[in-house]
Amino acid sequence: MKKVFFLLAVLILSSIVFAVSKWQNSHFSKTEKFPAPSETIVLNKGDKEEKEWKEQLEREEWINRLHKTAPDADWRSIDQQTRYMNLLRKSSNTRSNIDTLANGFLTGFWKERGSVNQSGRIVFADYDTSSNAIYAASDGGTIFKGSLNGSNWTPITDHFNISGIDYLAVLNQTSSPRIFVAAGKYCYFSDDDGTTWTTSTGINAVTSWGDIRKAAVLNQDNENIYLLIQEWDYTNWEEIISIYYSQNRGTSFSKLVSYSTNQMGSINQHDFWADRYQGNTLYYIQQDRVFKVQGNVTQQIGSIGALTNDRSMITGTNVGGNLTLYAYIDQDIYQSINGAASWIQKANVARNPFRQNSFAASYSNANAVFFGGVNCARSLNGFSSWEEVNQWYDYYGSISDKLHADIPAVIPFFDENGVAKIFICTDGGLYISDDNLQTVENLSLHGLNCSQYYDVYTYRAQPQYIYAGAQDQGFQRASQDTADILGFEQTVSGDYAHIVSSDSGASMWFVYPGFAAYNDDATTGNWDVSGDFDGRGNYWLPPLCEHPTIKSKVYMAGDDPNGGTGAFIYELTANLSGNNVSYNQLPADVQALTGGQISAFTYSPLDTDYWYALMDNGTMVYSTDNMSNWNVGGLNNGPEAHYFHGASIYASKAKFGRVIAAGSGYSNPGVWVSEDHGVTWEQMNSGLPQTLTFMIDATPDDSLIFAATEVGPYVFVAKDSMWYSMSSDAAPDQRYWSVEWINASKTVRFGTYGRGIWDFSFAQESDTTDTTSVNNLSGLNEQFHVYPNPAKDQLTVQSEQAKLRKVDIYDINGRVVTQIYPTENTTTINLSHLVKGTYFVHLHTQTEHSIQKIIKL
Missing domain, CATH: 2.60.40.3080 (Immunoglobulin-like)
Structure with a gap:
């Protein structure tokens, strides 16, 4: 979830005077203050519902720019195929404690570091009455199993990341339950509680182009499964919407019907709903037309009379044998109590759905209806009127019983005693309600370890301080590095990344979608000063680089703040006395040299006059005079790097002139090395799969180079000139987004986008045998x-x-x-x-x- 640019409130302990500075006066609401655990600052989202779609598009654009590919390549499909091949190579999902990796070059210990208390986004959940267990799917692609009271959470798919999950169902079978998942372009099922997974057949066409937009199980006794799929008609060369169905619990699917979007509207105007527990009918909406699907027969049964070019959705319930249907068309809610023959317009819900599963009705009360956007709307009178379950900012004052913002799914279900309950999925974990959302309970206060981190930074002098920038769970800090999985304090809400420091973590800079912030003492508080981008940030989260020596300065890559063309470096200065951040645009326009925007940049620690920058179009520039002038390097001098988008650049601490560039590697090599400051480049991708490398770091002597990638952690062993996977049964299959080498403890620390922080600590060889480069790391x-x-x-x-x-x-x-x-x-x-x-x-x-x-x- 993306926040906007104003601070709303801070509640300080009553014994402390609340002193508001000039900047705070302009960024805090003077009329609303909310209690915030651990002094969390709550960012004011302003007109959040209106801005949410714009910000989601900006984030998606940022993600897609990072994953640059050739036009005919699908990076999500490539990555998922890599994950599935890795799964086939693994023997089990059990874990050993000591790992020997990289063809014997590395021996060490994987350890989960946290967080244990800051759950990320949960996209769907189901309840298994046979085992009284919850199965919850995280946005990071991991499925967790836990108890109905929110305890005993255990990841069951750490060995196989299922990216893009939109639906999960636990299907009762004679022998053991089947877990069925719809995710992106694929459906999977497991009959052994997640140990092994099989891909459903019959939907192969969508893997070339398209997406599974929704899934539903009809009648748990028969458990027919329907899919709503966006795909492509290669004969007529047009987008089509298709319904597939399975009569064997998802083992295989057959196409039921297809519609041209040119005639029947876009995918957002199609939706369906089925009663999970009874009946034999699927209800399907096309724009404002309603159909029923029974088996493989489709029949129109009504029209709402509200034709729209916007979004259409449908849900329903069957209470006491009486069917009640609800439709959403362009923010208006409609109700039918006669099987879709006629419809009554009810209220305007004043929001768009967060996702396709955000609209639901209760199984115990036909008039109880729920609609999730940023907040969750609740109606107990069939949407004659409605109210918010709570405001998004209420969460920060009462985490245990207030919903976190952003509602991907609202899921009614019956427990083992036949009592109707509801799961609510949020960007801050999973909730449950047994009174139709009049009250809610947070099930993810401890142990649902699915933190989504963009960046992680460890304070070198005091390594118990670990800083993390999260997706919608704010800027986080751990201050006690114990042997246990760590709890983190959320100091401010929002999305944060690019954590940098000129003094190894004593102070800190970081970015949020809209501003950069500086904290002079990173071990405490939130930040001291911040400054809005004011149009300077070309990316949703623009890249930063620390100043080589001055902690109160930082460099940011951006574009022309006046809307013109250009790619510039800005020098930001934190003015503590003036309580602001000043921006100084350096004169050189890098876009004039390359035609691209700066996507990553750094300096040589051996001579800080030398700077290196990667561009979003596969080019590279370097400077020998502290960024006064730039020269075009030789990275994109041929087709090999045409689709390369730089995400990370590393300047060697051991050899002056050595530079390593990493980024999108789907249609070209993803890692390159230069020994002459970027004048010439060589491919450095032996052993690395086609994927995106988010970040790289290395040991001080470059003997080991670490990569955080979309498909796991990797290490380049210089002695062998080869990349090796660091994946094992002890570490989760995840997006590894950040990496840092901690020399004092000989640990490489990875931040993942779905399972928090993970360390690999190297074992020390006590003899003197020169067997690997790991054994010879000095001062181990x-x-x-x-x-x-x-x-x-x-x-x-x-x-x-x-x-x-x-x-x-x-x-x-x-x-x-x-x-x-x-x-x-x-x-x-x-x-x-x-x-x-x-x-x-x-x-x-x-x-x-x-x-x-x-x-x-």
């Missing part, structure tokens, strides 16, 4: 000692700086064989019960950890 966890090695009956472990709080010993298969909880810096462990072989010792202090390999004699 020097504060920890394990001796003797090899060991026979006893092993001593020691931490020089802090007391040990936990020690785990794993065998070569990742099983815990010994676990102790010391209270001192040094302790001795009995090994006499262990058989001879190789083991891994994982040592924890309050803030640090280390993994070291030992030999048991």
